[in-house]
Amino acid sequence: MTMEKTLWQQVQLVRQKSPLVHNITNYVVMNNTANALLAAGASPIMAHAHSEIKEMVNIAHSLVINIGTLDEYWAESMFIAAETANTIHKPWVLDPVGAGATSFRDQILHQLLQFHPTVIRGNASEIIALSKTNKTITKGVDSTAESNDAVDAAQMLVNQYNTIVCISGETDIILSKNQSFHIRNGHPLMTKVTGLGCSASALTGAFIGTIEDKVSGTAAAMSLLGIAGELAVRESKGPGSLQVNLIDKLYNITEEEFTSHLKIERS
Amino acid sequence: MTMEKTLWQQVQLVRQKSPLVHNITNYVVMNNTANALLAAGASPIMAHAHSEIKEMVNIAHSLVINIGTLDEYWAESMFIAAETANTIHKPWVLDPVGAGATSFRDQILHQLLQFHPTVIRGNASEIIALSKTNKTITKGVDSTAESNDAVDAAQMLVNQYNTIVCISGETDIILSKNQSFHIRNGHPLMTKVTGLGCSASALTGAFIGTIEDKVSGTAAAMSLLGIAGELAVRESKGPGSLQVNLIDKLYNITEEEFTSHLKIERS
Amino acid sequence: MTMEKTLWQQVQLVRQKSPLVHNITNYVVMNNTANALLAAGASPIMAHAHSEIKEMVNIAHSLVINIGTLDEYWAESMFIAAETANTIHKPWVLDPVGAGATSFRDQILHQLLQFHPTVIRGNASEIIALSKTNKTITKGVDSTAESNDAVDAAQMLVNQYNTIVCISGETDIILSKNQSFHIRNGHPLMTKVTGLGCSASALTGAFIGTIEDKVSGTAAAMSLLGIAGELAVRESKGPGSLQVNLIDKLYNITEEEFTSHLKIERS
Numbered sequence: 001m002t003m004e005k006t007l008w009q010q011v012q013l014v015r016q017k018s019p020l021v022h023n024i025t026n027y028v029v030m031n032n033t034a035n036a037l038l039a040a041g042a043s044p045i046m047a048h049a050h051s052e053i054k055e056m057v058n059i060a061h062s063l064v065i066n067i068g069t070l071d072e073y074w075a076e077s078m079f080i081a082a083e084t085a086n087t088i089h090k091p092w093v094l095d096p097v098g099a100g101a102t103s104f105r106d107q108i109l110h111q112l113l114q115f116h117p118t119v120i121r122g123n124a125s126e127i128i129a130l131s132k133t134n135k136t137i138t139k140g141v142d143s144t145a146e147s148n149d150a151v152d153a154a155q156m157l158v159n160q161y162n163t164i165v166c167i168s169g170e171t172d173i174i175l176s177k178n179q180s181f182h183i184r185n186g187h188p189l190m191t192k193v194t195g196l197g198c199s200a201s202a203l204t205g206a207f208i209g210t211i212e213d214k215v216s217g218t219a220a221a222m223s224l225l226g227i228a229g230e231l232a233v234r235e236s237k238g239p240g241s242l243q244v245n246l247i248d249k250l251y252n253i254t255e256e257e258f259t260s261h262l263k264i265e266r267s
Numbered sequence: 268m269t270m271e272k273t274l275w276q277q278v279q280l281v282r283q284k285s286p287l288v289h290n291i292t293n294y295v296v297m298n299n300t301a302n303a304l305l306a307a308g309a310s311p312i313m314a315h316a317h318s319e320i321k322e323m324v325n326i327a328h329s330l331v332i333n334i335g336t337l338d339e340y341w342a343e344s345m346f347i348a349a350e351t352a353n354t355i356h357k358p359w360v361l362d363p364v365g366a367g368a369t370s371f372r373d374q375i376l377h378q379l380l381q382f383h384p385t386v387i388r389g390n391a392s393e394i395i396a397l398s399k400t401n402k403t404i405t406k407g408v409d410s411t412a413e414s415n416d417a418v419d420a421a422q423m424l425v426n427q428y429n430t431i432v433c434i435s436g437e438t439d440i441i442l443s444k445n446q447s448f449h450i451r452n453g454h455p456l457m458t459k460v461t462g463l464g465c466s467a468s469a470l471t472g473a474f475i476g477t478i479e480d481k482v483s484g485t486a487a488a489m490s491l492l493g494i495a496g497e498l499a500v501r502e503s504k505g506p507g508s509l510q511v512n513l514i515d516k517l518y519n520i521t522e523e524e525f526t527s528h529l530k531i532e533r534s
Numbered sequence: 535m536t537m538e539k540t541l542w543q544q545v546q547l548v549r550q551k552s553p554l555v556h557n558i559t560n561y562v563v564m565n566n567t568a569n570a571l572l573a574a575g576a577s578p579i580m581a582h583a584h585s586e587i588k589e590m591v592n593i594a595h596s597l598v599i600n601i602g603t604l605d606e607y608w609a610e611s612m613f614i615a616a617e618t619a620n621t622i623h624k625p626w627v628l629d630p631v632g633a634g635a636t637s638f639r640d641q642i643l644h645q646l647l648q649f650h651p652t653v654i655r656g657n658a659s660e661i662i663a664l665s666k667t668n669k670t671i672t673k674g675v676d677s678t679a680e681s682n683d684a685v686d687a688a689q690m691l692v693n694q695y696n697t698i699v700c701i702s703g704e705t706d707i708i709l710s711k712n713q714s715f716h717i718r719n720g721h722p723l724m725t726k727v728t729g730l731g732c733s734a735s736a737l738t739g740a741f742i743g744t745i746e747d748k749v750s751g752t753a754a755a756m757s758l759l760g761i762a763g764e765l766a767v768r769e770s771k772g773p774g775s776l777q778v779n780l781i782d783k784l785y786n787i788t789e790e791e792f793t794s795h796l797k798i799e800r801s
Contacts, residue, residue: 026580027564027580028564028565028568028580031565032565068580069564069580069582070583071583071584071607072583072585098581101589101590101593102581102585102586102590103586103589104583104589105586192572192573192785194568194569195565195568236782237779237782237786238783238784238785239569239572239573239781239785240777240778240780240782240785241778241779241781241782243781244778
């Protein structure tokens, strides 16, 4: 089977299985994240209360932790959830939003790494910051580094934490112990919509909660978002309508659209 | 006067009175909820600080409590608000999001029921879970049960807590001590937009804060959302544009659109 | 240079400099606020953890504090941020959402005023409430007073706290010690979209984080939002599509559109 077919089958499998994805994410993107997951066929739940975290991780198929608007209470929620997921072998995604921006974020991220995220997805600046104990200058939550610059940092994270790392950017680079992917889908206008990186992480959560091969599942999630974004841009007048059209396209993308636009290389 | 006319007059009354609706709701839907209330002519306020809850309930015309992303602090906010509303006879709506998913949610809901919500609005799974002390399997926050299965559970809640229960689904069923409504408006695509159930609860809050007859007010709110959703689907390419078009339609729906599409039965 | 040219150059300067704007704002509007800032060329960050506030204020170009959904923890975040901004001379905007609605809000606002906001932006009711120790009746977060009624209140705030005050409404009035502006852009439908006042405050933050002349920067921000809103209304069927089209227009507004629609008077 071609890679196009394999990845498209995974897109369809997520629709059929409708995995329950538990999100501990930031306030800015909760609505979009839930809508992106619903549009892709998954079932989102947002929950962060210490009193219910363990039960939620238990009933969910996967967990997504995004530190975008963390505070001390939410950091503890994230620790409980990540530890639970690690213990009971639920796949989970770490989105290190704003890594390097403050020492608080770096401390929390350092602790979360000890619970072995299945996948880490961030932009190049965040991945570089995550791999360092010394402080990196990050400008807000947007990337100022190129994906390629972050490859060494990502490789270190892969080796040290036995994880998959996805560096998202103009080219998305997915690295793991055994295989890697380069995906050249997406469009620059997507960086003008808040939280599409967060949607990428959430979709990755849906795919690794459904697909056995986590590296391939991550590639399918990133491809889906990139292609849907690319196609949605064509119908959009700016970032406002792109946010709306992207959700529509995640919902109604066809096999022909997916396979004919996919730009992926495996190595 | 026909029921169509009566309910349409209630829609217009909400626009004229512009009730102040105090929402203690979840992070995912706050923006949509505020926009749905504004579009229907109401005046939304979101407030949860223990230090101001009582004053807010006092100045508001109604209260909506939605436990979607609750934690221990917010649970206390909900108790203070519900107790105040019950004491000073402000109408209030309970939306038991994810009832049955965790024991924490069930405990909080059990306590909230003691403050006699004027209306409870949930999907079939949630209403069933709410009526039980023993645990029900809920899959996330979407309904896996049919509205009819929940009728017995709803009837029990009506009798025990002297409340109105609205089971939303393909058919919305509204039950009370004296009368019941079946509403067959809406469209399946609405389940792919996050938080339209929450919008239903918020609109119900606006209507019971305005209309004397709370059962009829609940029916008007559910009809308005169902019809607006149905009409909005016709102009939408997917769930992204549906979310937008639904707000537009709540704002500009005409008497002719409302009365000609209404599918309601009273018994 | 004409005022049209001056203000347009400021719009372009924000795009070039892409200031990092630190927002401590309310849950309802976080997504829109981030998208409005991105569309105007700024770089938004939302952060409220006590453990990282000082570092964030340090790396940001400006700070926006909006009390819409405050609680005791967030109030402390706001104090730390405002004190830091005042100490290190970072420009900051105060948005007193719901001033006068509860005594808690009024207490918090009273304390925040001691840290000398560079700009205060609110509707007429909020500005009047802010200028009083005794309680004003505010109906929710919408304005029931006219901008002109609030001029005396604003003038008092200008003198007492050495600040700039922007009263937004049908006419936006910007007052400072040395100069004032009246802006007659915008459209009534904008009041039916939640949080456009909050977007105005956030854009003001972007402009005063970029432009030396803070009064003129405030006028440019308010003009940009007003004109973009006016133009977006023409393509909108209601408040749902207006929210989307406004973001698009903030992103793709042209010099000709800006300068030909600007209705501003300086005195």
